[in-house]
Amino acid sequence: DVKVTQSSRYLVKRTGEKVFLECVQDMDHENMFWYRQDPGLGLRLIYFSYDVKMKEKGDIPEGYSVSREKKERFSLILESASTNQTSMYLCASLTGGPYGYTFGSGTRLTVV
């Protein structure tokens, strides 16, 4: 089974801090994604990457950046955390074919 691991389940950060969310997948997948999920808004795509050092903006990239230096690792960076970035962050790897995504267990980030 594909495994997607997010480094933290819960994080509390202060406004203005630089925050790194890490995601690692173990199946050599090219495509990886970062979403945030908020009540009533569903999952919204922040950024995705289809290869090492390649990235594309999703629907809500403002305030975020990403890094993909190695195929297995896709990092989401909040350059200067703000309270409106308090959310559940989900990383996914594209399994392809009839299998869709595999998600990591999520990071619940609170910015105070």
Place this chain on the structure above:
Amino acid sequence: RKEVEQDPGPFNVPEGATVAFNCTYSNSASQSFFWYRQDCRKEPKLLMSVYSSGNEDGRFTAQLNRASQYISLLIRDSKLSDSATYLCVVNFGSARQLTFGSGTQLTVLP
């Protein structure tokens, strides 16, 4: 108009009931369709893919209607453990990313 729309519910049904969810999508070029299940405070997990001819997995049946651009999920003989949010997911054309509906909440009552 949202690209993928679902009735948010909540659906509250007794154990043993049959319940159906519908989902409509806006892009006729959509290629792949899925239902995901998400438990409270957990990540979404693939429940089943949806094939053009319809498919069944135990108590769950998924249907696709390309002409009307909707997919459906039928759950028979509901169990308490079926309580969750069900997400309709669509892949539009050649895009690598999936687009999610906002989910339908189901609670199965004893």
